[in-house]
Amino acid sequence: xxxxxxxxxxxxxxxxxxxxxxxxxxxxxxxxxxxxxxxxxxxxxxxxxxxxxxxxxxxxxxxxxxxxxxxxxxxxxxxxxxxxxxxxxxxxxxxxxxxxxxxxxxxxxxxxxxxxxxxxxxxxxxxxxxxxxxxxxxxxxxxxxxxxxxxxxxxxxxxxxxxxxxxxxxxxxxxxxxxxxxxxxxxxxxxxxxxxxxxxxxxxxxxxxxxxxxxxxxxxxxxxxxxxxxxxxxxxxxxxxxxxxxxxxxxxxxxxxxxxxxxxxxxxxxxxxxxxxxxxxxxxxxxxxxxxxxxxxxxxxxxxxxx
Amino acid sequence: xxxxxxxxxxxxxxxxxxxxxxxxxxxxxxxxxxxxxxxxxxxxxxxxxxxxxxxxxxxxxxxxxxxxxxxxxxxxxxxxxxxxxxxxxxxxxxxxxxxxxxxxxxxxxxxxxxxxxxxxxxxxxxxxxxxxxxxxxxxxxxxxxxxxxxxxxxxxxxxxxxxxxxxxxxxxxxxxxxxxxxxxxxxxxxxxxxxxxxxxxxxxxxxxxxxxxxxxxxxxxxxxxxxxxxxxxxxxxxxxxxxxxxxxxxxxxxxxxxxxxxxxxxxxxxxxxxxxxxxxxxxxxxxxxxxxxxxxxxxxxxxxxxxxxxxxxxxxxxxxxxxxxxxxxxxxxxxxxxxxxxxxxxxxxxxxxxxxxxxxxxxxxxxxxxxxxxxxxxxxxxxxxxxxxxxxxxxxxxxxxxxxxxxxxxxxxxxxxxxxxxxxxxxxxxxxxxxxxxxxxxxxxxxxxxxxxxxxxxxxxxxxxxxxxxxxxxxxxxxxxxxxxxxxxxxxxxxxxxxxxxxxxxxxxxxxxxxxxxxxxxxxxxxxxxxxx
Numbered sequence: 001x002x003x004x005x006x007x008x009x010x011x012x013x014x015x016x017x018x019x020x021x022x023x024x025x026x027x028x029x030x031x032x033x034x035x036x037x038x039x040x041x042x043x044x045x046x047x048x049x050x051x052x053x054x055x056x057x058x059x060x061x062x063x064x065x066x067x068x069x070x071x072x073x074x075x076x077x078x079x080x081x082x083x084x085x086x087x088x089x090x091x092x093x094x095x096x097x098x099x100x101x102x103x104x105x106x107x108x109x110x111x112x113x114x115x116x117x118x119x120x121x122x123x124x125x126x127x128x129x130x131x132x133x134x135x136x137x138x139x140x141x142x143x144x145x146x147x148x149x150x151x152x153x154x155x156x157x158x159x160x161x162x163x164x165x166x167x168x169x170x171x172x173x174x175x176x177x178x179x180x181x182x183x184x185x186x187x188x189x190x191x192x193x194x195x196x197x198x199x200x201x202x203x204x205x206x207x208x209x210x211x212x213x214x215x216x217x218x219x220x221x222x223x224x225x226x227x228x229x230x231x232x233x234x235x236x237x238x239x240x241x242x243x244x245x246x247x248x249x250x251x252x253x254x255x256x257x258x259x260x261x262x263x264x265x266x267x268x269x270x271x272x273x274x275x276x277x278x279x280x281x282x283x284x285x286x287x288x289x290x291x292x293x294x295x296x297x298x299x300x301x302x303x304x305x306x307x
Numbered sequence: 308x309x310x311x312x313x314x315x316x317x318x319x320x321x322x323x324x325x326x327x328x329x330x331x332x333x334x335x336x337x338x339x340x341x342x343x344x345x346x347x348x349x350x351x352x353x354x355x356x357x358x359x360x361x362x363x364x365x366x367x368x369x370x371x372x373x374x375x376x377x378x379x380x381x382x383x384x385x386x387x388x389x390x391x392x393x394x395x396x397x398x399x400x401x402x403x404x405x406x407x408x409x410x411x412x413x414x415x416x417x418x419x420x421x422x423x424x425x426x427x428x429x430x431x432x433x434x435x436x437x438x439x440x441x442x443x444x445x446x447x448x449x450x451x452x453x454x455x456x457x458x459x460x461x462x463x464x465x466x467x468x469x470x471x472x473x474x475x476x477x478x479x480x481x482x483x484x485x486x487x488x489x490x491x492x493x494x495x496x497x498x499x500x501x502x503x504x505x506x507x508x509x510x511x512x513x514x515x516x517x518x519x520x521x522x523x524x525x526x527x528x529x530x531x532x533x534x535x536x537x538x539x540x541x542x543x544x545x546x547x548x549x550x551x552x553x554x555x556x557x558x559x560x561x562x563x564x565x566x567x568x569x570x571x572x573x574x575x576x577x578x579x580x581x582x583x584x585x586x587x588x589x590x591x592x593x594x595x596x597x598x599x600x601x602x603x604x605x606x607x608x609x610x611x612x613x614x615x616x617x618x619x620x621x622x623x624x625x626x627x628x629x630x631x632x633x634x635x636x637x638x639x640x641x642x643x644x645x646x647x648x649x650x651x652x653x654x655x656x657x658x659x660x661x662x663x664x665x666x667x668x669x670x671x672x673x674x675x676x677x678x679x680x681x682x683x684x685x686x687x688x689x690x691x692x693x694x695x696x697x698x699x700x701x702x703x704x705x706x707x708x709x710x711x712x713x714x715x716x717x718x719x720x721x722x723x724x725x726x727x728x729x730x731x732x733x734x735x736x737x738x739x740x741x742x743x744x745x746x747x748x749x750x751x752x753x754x755x756x757x758x759x760x761x762x763x764x765x766x767x768x769x770x771x772x773x774x775x776x777x778x779x780x781x782x783x784x785x786x787x788x789x790x791x792x793x794x795x796x797x798x799x800x801x802x803x804x805x806x807x808x809x810x811x812x813x814x815x816x817x818x819x820x821x822x823x824x825x826x827x828x829x830x831x832x833x834x835x836x837x838x839x840x
Binding site: 079 | 579581584588591597681682685688690692835837
């Protein structure tokens with residue numbers, strides 16, 4: 001299968017500042033691809049280059065088999081975009097905006113639109129000037145999801161939605177995946193990406209630092225284990241791949257690299273397990289480690305990164 | 308906490324936000340009447356001159372409609388008539404000020420932020436009204452003091468207090484309108500509509516001359532009360548009690564409405580739109596029409612009014628000149644009475660062309676506004692090409708002025724033709740004088756687009772260009788500026804008609820320049836990044 005998006009060595013400068021510094025990204029047709037990074041990492045700039053809004057300074061960018069700058073209008077019939085900051089025309093109603101955008105793309109599916117309006121509980125008759133940020137975002141989402149397109153480019157699409165609507169959004173994306181559509185989902189909400197995405201690319205300061213499936217990335221992270229044993233364990237301390245080990249009598253807590261998991265469990269069961277809690281590696285940890293490992297410490301914006 | 312808690316703090320906030328705008332406006336309003344005193348003293352130095360004015364211009368129906376009645380044939384009386392349009396401007400600024408500091412803030416969510424602090428629910432409205440009304444009373448004081456140097460103090464303060472009465476009454480109306488709708492634009496529309504209505508009532512009362520069958524109407528309008536003050540003739544200060552009572556009732560109504568509603572909402576429910584787009588809403592042009600139509604309609608109405616006024620005054624221009632021997636001799640050399648009116652018509656059509664350019668710039672700058680709020684990006688992410696998007700707005704910048712000049716020229720021609728009993732002859736001449744401005748207007752459309760395409764960050768500099776061309780046209784010759792400087796303005800090159808010779812060469816040049824600028828702008832837009840930066 002060909003790639004819906006393929007970017008290599010993308011560079012974009014705004015005056016003296018370099019927004020993208022050799023970024024690479026490949027999104028396969030039919031997958032939901034998470035595009036992760038803190039604010040200012042270059043996610044939105046990348047999407048704008050993909051939309052032909054910004055012109056790349058260097059690098060190769062292919063979108064749906066075409067050149068996003070040169071073939072912009074033809075390519076845009078086959079994709080729908082949800083901006084991170086949705087601004088709509090104040091004098092139009094939500095329903096008018098949805099229909100207009102759909103018609104200016106590949107066309108709109110009325111049944112799907114009605115279903116989505118119901119599901120997102122959006123009143124299409126209200127003038128967009130009276131919508132809250134969350135409701136403007138819903139307008140953009142319904143317009144994108146009801147459009148007859150192959151590719152969805154979503155830039156932090158849930159930043160204004162409440163938790164209930166985030167769930168609705170996840171259901172809708174799952175449906176899109178089943179329908180065979182390709183989705184590029186930019187986000188800094190890791191649980192969202194974890195729940196939805198087949199593959200993930202992590203960007204930082206204009207470069208891709210990691211890319212792959214969640215399974216491929218898990219080898220980079222650790223499982224947390226908290227066990228109550230019958231006897232004090234032996235031989236744990238010398239195991240490679242075990243971190244932050246704490247043994248208090250028969251209670252053991254530690255973090256284990258995925259490669260050492262099997263051997264660790266073997267030793268624990270050797271001491272007789274009464275109770276065991278294991279937490280799977282979360283993207284949060286993976287992400288934190290990426291920002292922690294380079295400089296040795298979590299960067300100042302680490303708190304914002306994990307939210 | 309009382310509903311007025313925090314009013315003092317909010318007053319200081321308003322004074323801080325308006326610390327430049329408000330004093331500048333007050334001083335400007337106070338200076339106009341003072342400047343009129345010296346210019347009308349020069350123009351009508353003797354009692355005989357002033358009687359002539361009273362018999363001609365002072366009773367011309369168009370003048371009466373615009374400025375109101377001439378209370379007295381003294382110098383003060385003439386000044387009192389000629390400042391007659393100022394209460395409308397004062398009222399407009401007052402209502403806009405109140406709405407800006409109440410509903411606009413509320414719509415932007417700033418009031419919600421304040422409501423969370425120690426601020427009573429009426430404090431914002433009270434602060435806006437107090438500041439606006441105090442400013443108007445200060446204007447009254449300034450006008451009164453400024454005029455009483457040269458004129459009797461009673462009439463001087465009657466003029467000043469007339470301004471203040473209009474300002475306070477429409478500040479209160481603004482306060483009421485701000486409670487009615489969720490949207491500041493609609494509130495402004497309602498309040499300006501009320502101002503327009505009251506102006507029309509005053510106009511209808513006065514245009515037929517003193518003591519006509521409709522004169523009583525002026526008692527129904529705050530703007531009518533201002534004229535009934537009759538400065539320098541009767542100085543009827545008791546009329547101010549009417550204005551005070553009206554203001555008090557409107558203020559009471561604003562607070563009563565404010566007490567009945569939730570923050571962020573209006574008394575009137577927000578209007579709903581259609582759930583689905585009409586079948587025609589499927590192109591960038593259809594979208595642009597939705598975005599431009601309200602503004603365009605507003606401008607067209609303004610152009611009809613402008614044309615009506617200019618056409619209505621045309622015949623009276625001769626009367627005005629009868630008062631003044633020097634001016635009459637000057638214009639007689641140009642071509643006598645008929646030449647005089649033609650010169651006047653050609654000159655006011657130049658003004659209409661400048662105003663049409665303002666619309667052309669505003670319509671073209673819509674592109675930049677759409678880009679700045681990222682709506683352009685959103686639209687360009689669909690199958691709309693950059694060229695189509697730009698053209699969809701450019702159509703309004705280019706064709707809006709065609710419609711505007713046509714209605715202004717047509718109205719002016721019809722009114723002037725009706726006055727002279729020669730409609731068939733006048734309409735094509737005056738209309739031609741209006742339409743011939745188009746190539747110059749298009750130069751400004753093209754200039755705006757070129758800036759937008761090549762230097763988007765300073766696209767608003769197009770307004771600066773218009774201001775420069777306006778100054779060159781109005782004061783260039785009086786200041787005896789060099790011809791090469793005057794030639795900078797496209798309007799310098801528009802042939803003067805009716806009455807002058809029309810040569811095609813300058814028009815063709817203007818057209819070529821407009822096209823070149825447009826092409827450069829389009830090429831720039833196609834090449835550059837789109838975005839807010």
